[in-house]
Amino acid sequence: MSTGEAKPKLIRVEDLLQRTVYDVDHRAHIIVDPEKCARCPKKPCTYLCPASCYVLVDDRVVFSYEGCLECGTCRVICPMEAITWNFPVSGKGVQYRFA
Amino acid sequence: METKFDVVVVGAGPAGASAAYTAARHGLKVLLVERGRGAGSKQVFGGRVYAAPLREIYEDFDKEAPIHRWVRKERVSLVHGDRMVTFEYESDRTVSFTTYLTQLTSWMVEKAVSAGAIFVDEVRVDSIVRDDAGKVIGVESGGERVYADIVVDAEGVNRLLLEKLGLAEKTRPSQVALGVKEVVKVGEDKINERFGVAPGEGVSWVLTGDVTGNMPGGAFIYTNKDTVSIGVVVYLESAVNMVKEPIHILVEKLRTHPSLSRLWADGDVMEYAARLTPESGYRYMPRKLATHGLMVAGDAAGLLLNTGYTFRGVDYAALSGYMAGNAAVKALEEGDTGEENLRRLYEKPLLESFIVRDLKRHRGIEWLMSNPEFFKKYPALATGVACRLFDLEGEAPTVYEALRSSASDQGLSLLRLVLDMFRVVRKL
DSSP, X not given: OOSOSOOOOOOOHHHHHHTSEEEOOSSOSEEEOHHHHHTOSSOTHHHHOTTOOEEEETTEEEEOOTTOOOOOHHHHHOXXXXXXXXXXXXXXXXXXXXX | OOOEEEEEEXXXXXXXXXXXXXXXXXXXXXXXXXXXXXXXXXXXXOSEEESHHHHHHSTTHHHHSOOOXXXXXXXXXXXXXXXXXXXXXXXXXXXXXXXXXXXXHHHHHHHHHHTTOEEEOSOOOOEXXXXXXXXXXXXXXXXXXXXXXXXXXXXXXXXXXXXXXXXXXXXXXXXXXXXXXXXXXXXXXXXXXXHTXXXXXXXXXXXXXXXXXXXXXXEEEEEOSSEEEEEEXXXXXXXXXXXXXXXXXXXXXXXXXXXXXXXXXXXXXXXXEEEEEESSHHHHSOSOSEETTEEEOXXXXXXXXXXXXXXXXXXXXXXXXXXXXXXHHHHHHHTOOSHHHHIIIIIHHHHHSHHHXXXXXXXXXXXXXXXXXXXXXXXXXXXXXXXXXXXXSSSOOOHHHHHHHHHHHTTOOHHHHXXXXXXXXXXX
């Protein structure tokens, strides 16, 4: 095995999302109820959303829909049922090419 | 203005496209509605498809379909740290192949259109419409209605429409797994060289152990024509409690894994993707697969098989779509689209098909997946044994000694080991 190669570095999620093509809608297709969300003790979305759409900032979840991969995980795991989830309309959202 | 079709199919994935193709071929007036832009743009899968059912549905499948590589090598690895124990099976039969689901689905939609189906993209169906008697009469999108004698729901794993209709309950974490995937550009010759395969031949590789952060699930590697698809699948129920870092980091650790990364060294990540899959297929099946004027196919029907060493979803989806298409033809010939008749024509043969028999027979995986210990201890045990047997620096242990000492490292008694192994073999 070669030892001269540089060890590959982990790519940050914001850079990973750059590899995927989107046509972002100006209307959000996911709506989070901030009150329910604030009462959630576990906030599993902050780990399990593959696009890191849910980020913990000062104990509060900050949500953005732009990088959404449309998998539906947040809808299934949200213990507070704080998420109103649908697919984007008009063909907007993620545009997979090689998946 | 009222528009009426014989069949409206919701969702142009492998199930929906195959349903539309089959119904249109038999002369029905078919509308195939897709929320994405163009065909295939919302499609994600792991990377491998079994060909036999597709050959049954599509003539000239082998000649025309976008097949990247026929799987020649099957690998299963238990991974612990930078050590792994791998089982490899090699065969030159053309049983399964790698591709992009985006491409395969586009091809299926083309076939449906050439058979006479009308394909409409960029339309998100908001609801399935019923009349006062409960008969499904069409679909609604943005306030506009399209009517049909039969609706085929092939909406996928996120069953927003079936939930709204009351035919499926809200998806629970125990019913699905999350798959996260990267497609890495490597180059055709480099893949042949690094994976030891001839042009047109490929590798399907399933890995388990600490590649999932010891969460129940697994990782996969598939060789495409000039890229590799790599990814991680975790069961949501245990992941919710066990996950310790953002999930994309698991895939990135797989990509940069010390024993694996040389296979795609210097390769650019071309796409990052994710999807849910019905993981305990049989448990995700709706109470009924047909009601008056409606049939449910593909992931929405929970038709995905996970045996622990292989996964089948695309061919099952396509086959269920094909069966729904055929059932639509018969039901309209008979002039009876009632629940009883659709269940007789579609649900009954589906439940009796090898698909559902497989789903039932392989339910042991559910038991395995609810035992996170297995995913931690056994890969560590196997690599521990191999390390003792092969990384010889002094005394060479016997197989028994290596097993006993590795088992004791994992806190497993030999009796427990034998019982566990017996159970795994029985269950899988």
